Amino acid sequence: MARLAQTAGLTDVQQEILSTVRDFVDKEIIPVATGLEHRDEYPQQIVDGLKELGLFGLMIPEEYGGLGESLLTYALCVEEIARGWMSVSGIINTHFIVAYMLKQHGTQEQKDHFLPRMAAGDIRGAFSMSEPGLGSDVSAITSKAVKDGEDYVLNGQKMWLTNGGTSSLVAVLVRSDEGHSPAETAAAPHKSMTTFLVEKEPGFGEVRPGLTIPGKIDKMGYKGVDTTELIMDDLRVPADRVLGGATGRGFYQMMDGVEVGRVNVAARGCGVARRAFELGVRYAQQRHTFGKPIAQHQAIQFKLAEMATKVEAAHAMMVNAARKKDSGERNDLEAGMAKYLASEYCKEVVEDAFRIHGGYGFSKEYEIERLYREAPMLLIGEGTAEIQKMIIGRRLLEEYRFQG
Numbered sequence: 001m002a003r004l005a006q007t008a009g010l011t012d013v014q015q016e017i018l019s020t021v022r023d024f025v026d027k028e029i030i031p032v033a034t035g036l037e038h039r040d041e042y043p044q045q046i047v048d049g050l051k052e053l054g055l056f057g058l059m060i061p062e063e064y065g066g067l068g069e070s071l072l073t074y075a076l077c078v079e080e081i082a083r084g085w086m087s088v089s090g091i092i093n094t095h096f097i098v099a100y101m102l103k104q105h106g107t108q109e110q111k112d113h114f115l116p117r118m119a120a121g122d123i124r125g126a127f128s129m130s131e132p133g134l135g136s137d138v139s140a141i142t143s144k145a146v147k148d149g150e151d152y153v154l155n156g157q158k159m160w161l162t163n164g165g166t167s168s169l170v171a172v173l174v175r176s177d178e179g180h181s182p183a184e185t186a187a188a189p190h191k192s193m194t195t196f197l198v199e200k201e202p203g204f205g206e207v208r209p210g211l212t213i214p215g216k217i218d219k220m221g222y223k224g225v226d227t228t229e230l231i232m233d234d235l236r237v238p239a240d241r242v243l244g245g246a247t248g249r250g251f252y253q254m255m256d257g258v259e260v261g262r263v264n265v266a267a268r269g270c271g272v273a274r275r276a277f278e279l280g281v282r283y284a285q286q287r288h289t290f291g292k293p294i295a296q297h298q299a300i301q302f303k304l305a306e307m308a309t310k311v312e313a314a315h316a317m318m319v320n321a322a323r324k325k326d327s328g329e330r331n332d333l334e335a336g337m338a339k340y341l342a343s344e345y346c347k348e349v350v351e352d353a354f355r356i357h358g359g360y361g362f363s364k365e366y367e368i369e370r371l372y373r374e375a376p377m378l379l380i381g382e383g384t385a386e387i388q389k390m391i392i393g394r395r396l397l398e399e400y401r402f403q404g
C-alpha cells in the first residue's frame, strides 16, 4: 500500500519516527476523524497522544527538551497526520511556527522561558498576522502597539487565528511606529512592525485583561481545530515580550516563520491527496458498472494514473523544499513552488476521487466528503496561489536577471 510518496535517504531515526506516526494515524486518527469532524469536536485524545509521542517538540532543540529533528522529518510527519485528518496537522502547525520563530529570533530568556514547555506540549502556540481587512497584504496591518513605561499597550482586531482558543501563547504582529515618522512608516511599512509574545489562558471570552477571543468561526471544513478572532483593547504587554527584544523586526520574523509554514502546508496537501487516492483506488475496485469493476474502465484508470502522478510530483517538491531549508539555504522559491503545486494538485486529486465515488461521494458516510471540504483551505492558508506565484516570479527574475 505504500508504493507512493516514498522518500529516499532517510536515516534510521527518521524512518522509526515516521513509522510510529503512521501507525498512530492508522489506529488513533483515521477511525475517529470523520465522526469528530462532523461534530466539530476538538480531538483532545489525539492531541494527548501526539504529546506523548513528543510531536509538539519535534523540531525544538534537544537542549530545550525537544527531539531536535529536521524540517524534513517534521514535514513527513505532517504528511502522515494530514493523511489521517488535516485538522490535526493544523493543531500542530501554528505551534510549530511559533516555536521555530522563538528558536530563530527569540532572546535567550524567551527561549528558556517558553521552549521547554512548548516541547512538552504544555504551552501551545498560535500565530496572528491577518486582520478583518487584510490577509495577503500584511504590510497594511493596522493593529498598534504604543510604548507606555516598561510596557506596550496593544489595540486592534485580528482575524483567522488557528488555535486561537486552545493556545496559551500567541505571536501577534502589530504596527509599532517607535522612532519612525509617519512619512517613514508610509515609505517602509515593513520596518515598523513588531511581533509580541502574548501569553493567555486557553478558552474563550476575556482570557487576559484587555484580550478577548470571541468564539469559534463556523467553517465549511477544517473543523475540530478552532479558528478565531482576537480583540486587543488596551492590552498591556511587557517590553521583554517583544520577540527578539527589539521592535521593528516583526515582519521579517513572521515571513521566516511563514516560509517554513509553507512547507508544512505543502506536506498537508500531499497527505490529503494521498488519502484521496487511497480512497479512490479502493472504491474503483469495489464498485461495478456494466459488468466489471469501474477500475477496469479506461477512463477511471486514467484518472487513477493522473492522481498518483500528482501525489508523487507534489511529494517530491515538498521534500526538495524541506531539504533545501535543512541545508541552511534560502528556500523561498522551492517552498512557494511546493505549496502552490501541492495545494492545487490536492484539490484536483480530491475532486477526482470524489467523482470516482459517484453519488456516494456526496454522502457524509464516505470519507471523501470530508476531504472535499478540507482541500480548499490549503489553497488559501500561508498565502494564496496568487501570492505564491508573485513570490516565485520575483525570485525567478532575481535568479535569471537579464544582463544585456
Ligand SMILES: Cc1cc2nc3c(=O)[nH]c(=O)nc-3n(C[C@H](O)[C@H](O)[C@H](O)COP(=O)(O)OP(=O)(O)OC[C@H]3O[C@@H](n4cnc5c(N)ncnc54)[C@H](O)[C@@H]3O)c2cc1C
Pocket: 094, 127, 128, 129, 130, 133, 134, 135, 136, 137, 159, 160, 161, 162, 163, 219, 222, 227, 377, 380, 381, 382, 383, 384, 385, 386, 387
Ligand atoms: C481556516 C483558516 C485559517 C487561517 N489561519 C490563520 C492563522 O492562524 N493566522 C493568520 O494570521 N492567518 C490565518 N488565516 C488567514 C489566511 O492567511 C488569509 O485568509 C490569506 O492570507 C488570504 O488573505 P485574505 O483572506 O484576506 O484574502 P485577500 O488578501 O483579501 O485576497 C482575496 C483574493 O485576492 C487575491 N489577491 C490579493 N492580493 C493580490 C495581488 N497582489 N495580486 C493578485 N491577486 C491578489 C488573493 O489571492 C485572493 O484570491 C487563516 C485563514 C483560514 C481560511
